[in-house]
Amino acid sequence: MSYLVLARKSRPQTFDQVIGQRPVVKTLQNSLARDRVAHALIFSGVRGVGKTTLARLMAKAINCEHRDNNNNPCNKCLSCQEITAGSSLDLYEIDGASNRGIQEIRELKEKIRFLPTSAKYRIVIIDEVHMLTTEAFNALLKTLEEPPEHVYFMFATTEIHKIPITILSRCQQYELKRVCADDLSGHFERLIGEEGKEIEKEALALIVREAAGSVRDGLSLLDQVLSFSESSVTTSDAIEVLGLIDREVLMNLDPSTLGRRSLHRHSCP
Template sequence: MENFIVSARKYRPATFMSVVGQSALTATLKNAIRNNHLAHAYLFCGPRGVGKTTCARIFAKTINCAHLTPEFEACNECESCRAFNEQRSYNIHELDAASNNSVDDIRTLIDQVRIPPQIGHYSVYIIDEVHMLSASAFNAFLKTLEEPPAHAIFILATTEKHKILPTILSRCQIYDFNRISVNDTVEHLQHVANKEGINAEPQALNVIAQKADGGMRDALSIFDQVVSFCGNSITYQSVIQNLNVLDYDYYFKLTDVFLENKVKEALLIFNEILNKGFDAHNFVGGLSSHLRDVLMCKDPETVQLLEVADSVKESYAAQAQKCPNDFLYSALAVINDCDMNFRLSRNKRLLTELTLIRLCQLTDKKKNELSEEFALPPIELIPEMHLGQPDAQQANTAPIQRAVASNAQPAPSSQPAAQPTKRNVVTAPPPISISITKPPVKKEETDTRTTVRSQQTEKQDNNFTVDSLEKAWKHFATEIIPEKTHAKNIMLNNLPTIESKHKLKLILDQKLQESSMNEVLYDLTSFLRRNLMNDFVEMEIIVDTTKENTKVMSPQDKFAKMAESNPALLRLKKEFGLEID
């Protein structure tokens, strides 16, 4: 039985022309070979699986080729090319810095650099995952990297450029590799499928490319996995089933349900999605991406921003014609709020369901017309009636004050009436009369209702005692905070002090305690405001570093301290010849 070779190795590019998605970089390297402008050190950096090590091998093979083609590609016929293809070349050396990251490994490499090549012109040293080298190894490598022998060329490859010392970066030509686009990945997967005799739907390959997230090696690995599941026929349904990807149809159906204001159907579709094992947060992210793609299809110039199959683009374009712009803008804002609050929510399913309900109500015309029809017209109040009142309180008490003004008789006054403040007043339409018989309301009852409503809108600012603070503090620590939380023990061992009517101060010993308390600070402050009936309570956390830096006393220091207060200990030590250990 013939050994199976994974597609990532079997179809690894062997020439610059076969490299996918890095045309600018490969053109630069070919021009350097054509003009004989070869640097002594290169740094290839970028995401995983985009061709860094592959390009390094092709570059090393090409510069040692004895008979370059007119396109400045390796000939694959000379001795140097054959040795490279058969993996017996002594001119190209690869070092894995993840497992050879010590100073001794670099010193061995430096000794090896001195040996000139036996065949070809250059000795090429490819160091993969170079960011894994230790700081000492980097420093030992600096001099050789700056002034190597004429025959030596170093190619460093890494996925994390920010971890490399600036002194190393300054000695290299830096090439940043890009993520491979979905279209380029689909074309390459189609090429591999044709070579292997596999029939693959373009929409299925598009899902694989999106799942790979810009990495060709990941895309080929997923392709092999899907082939093992589907055989020689890869369909869209089999791919989403194997990769556990949510079908596009769910998002299209949900958007139609939102437009028709069908709350029940939206909740049932979401329940079906959860029953299939999909995570609610991933669903929220997928729905936001779907609505974004629908918005992109509203304009022919932005359709090109979609990275989906052509058949799916038609579905997006058809749905974009049905979705008003205002709905899409509001829906994206609602979904974005849900995404930001998802991590903090304790009942994540309820949060998602409320979001779906809000989306269904965005185009509820009947509800919006009814709310506008029965909206109360604005009231122009006399200045004496609202002096010193907050704006929110004026808005809430306006209907009651209008009723009082209509029932009360005007009182004669010898003083001239106060002139109202000049401001723009919009004339409201007359209120709609509703034939509902209601018993007359006495003036005293009306005043009482007005007072109650005003009190409900005002913020609480009550005094509280140390006992009530301690009771609320311990209740939050024992009942509200989940078990195995560091903040729970901190709160049970430390109590805040009352600095003023609105300010509490908590003194801690360590910075670690401060970070743990900051995680629950928002919930704790809200809880204390409710229980202490004071909406202005604020918590200040201070770390007392003097306790951290307190010197640890030795046994001799402890004995000397005790002897200061009790000199009899010195006589006891002297008479019995005791020693302090």
């Protein structure tokens, strides 16, 4: 099998494994415990903060046969295993960018009319839902207003302002924040240990800074650095791979020269 990148290898399989987003996670767990899950959920936020991950976790938990005390999916029952493997017939995961027209939504509506095949509910996940056309949103509107009892909708978007207010008003909205540096640092350090490697603190800090609150972006950078380095990741390795400027170079710059360069740059049209 080909190499599995860290972003896929470390994808959370329970709510307890989600990095950051504690208020959102707790709300979702409580809604499951009290049987108050809305028929349509929309997760918004910048890329790589866990929108699609939470949608999949909710899909698992809703259909799970043996949730634990924290309402985490068991990952052992047939439904959980099928969703993890991507073979569930009752989970429709759609890319809104490439399936954005009214015809695709009509076909989806036709499919969800039927009862689930093996799970308790049919789950529809539409990623980048803001890419749907106006006609597609209009076709979806009536279904969201009066959804079948056996269907749940999960939407994910990086641009929630592009979604019609008529759609938003029929969804329970969850805004995901950028993950704080401490959470990212702890998560990355743990993964590096699992990979059997070590990393200098300053190198880790550089990766966390470049990730800018995105778990997925940080894991992609970490993958690059780990591939470049030997058993231990040094600060110089991180600087070279990430294309950063060494602090010593900045400290040795002549301020007067820097000022003249800056003035010249600003004088250009």
